[in-house]
Amino acid sequence: MTKPNPDNRRYSKEHEWAKDNGDGTITMGITDHAQELLTDIVFVELPETGKKIEQSEPVAVVESVKSVSDVYSPVSGEVVEVNDILEEQPELINQDAFGEGWIARIKMDDPAELDNLMDASAYTALIDEEEH
């Protein structure tokens, strides 16, 4: 069963989450719903720290046995930290997409961009709609 989408985050329609760390950075990853659709994540390609990205641009790649999927950045900014453990244990995303399966920490160019994203209830409604 899909885990509930935590209230303390914002969500993109491409199934990424962003958590405001309150210090000008966000931590981001893919949602539990996304990992459930992908199943069996066997490879993660992480960005390099220092990389500058725009909102909604590809920031990482996750691969399941069958498929290759881009992960889009929920905000514009600079990658300041990546979750290196995923290189050895990509399955952490399957096990804990909202926690230990986080992908990157990004220093935001413009915190107002978070307003372009959905809150938990809007995102939950979106995936309910996609499923039916």
Add this chain to the structure above:
Amino acid sequence: MRKTPLYDYHLKLGATIIDFGGWAMPVQYTSVMEEHHATRNAAGLFDICHMGEIDVKGPLAFDLLQWVMSRNLEGQKIGEMKLSVMTNEKGGIIDDLTVYMLAVGHYRLITNAGTKDKDLNWILKAKEEKGLADVEIIDLSDKTGKVDIQGPRAEVILQKLVPDDLSHLKFYCFMESKILNVPAIISRSGYTGEDGFEIYVEAQRTGEVWDKLLETGAEYGLKPVGLGARDTLRLECGMMLYGSDMDESTTPFEVVYGWVTNLEKDFVGRDILRKQREKGVEKKLVGFKMEERGIARHGYKVFKNGREIGAVTSGTFAPTVNKAIGMAFVPVSCKEPGTEISIQIRNKQSKAKVVKLPFYKREK
């Protein structure tokens, strides 16, 4: 999309359905990894109803098949099956298929799903050209259901539903028997590298056979397996997939089908293939393992010393081998195991090494 007789059964099992060459097929039920390991360690059940079945009948059926098949069928016995390819006038592969000898003058061909109509037309055309008007060609595909049960526990599960002794059935042999009192052809063969069986029954009875097998096999760890794991299972044991690893632009000697091609007898494309054999092929399908992080996929480019030399035909993360593996076309100069190549994965060339096929071989 076309549906197999098992379509509703897949939905009931919660399968994810994809379009596979125009067929609505289950790609996975729970997870590709789980289904893959279930097949290697216990048993897996596969819906293969989409594949084609074509009967070739009549006193001259053998003559027609000898002409269209690369394999020499002389000496084939009733109850034996043979893997073969059909080639066109240029030696290009029209399909890879198996030939079951049901009786003298009666054969059944098992074709790939996407090539069935093409195969049928090709054989009909060959029949005309050879003046073999008396040979009957019958498309049984819609009437025939096919399920495969594969894995180390396949025999013990299937035996519970089949009155005849399966332990005497040798690899690549078949028997006409019954399963659940439904007449069935059962062969010891498959596409996973494991022991197992391919089972043919009439289409309308496929559902009950499927359900009963799942029920009987549950205590042995039998799981329904989708096309996702079917692909990782076949790739690990170095089996090719028509449409990905070969098509009409490739010849049997460029892929791993030299052994099913007999140049001593006459068949369509033989003379060209003989020339190619004498001259040697220019490109060859090889297996490779990734040496750096990354998964190669169909269509990715292959490089050697910075120069593009070929393309990946199949690539995946292999659950049992626990590595990223694949097959690719390379120039013959690069075909030897140990040759270092690289694969363009997104914006990076990642190191890989040519290896001997298969990647995985079961312990017997």
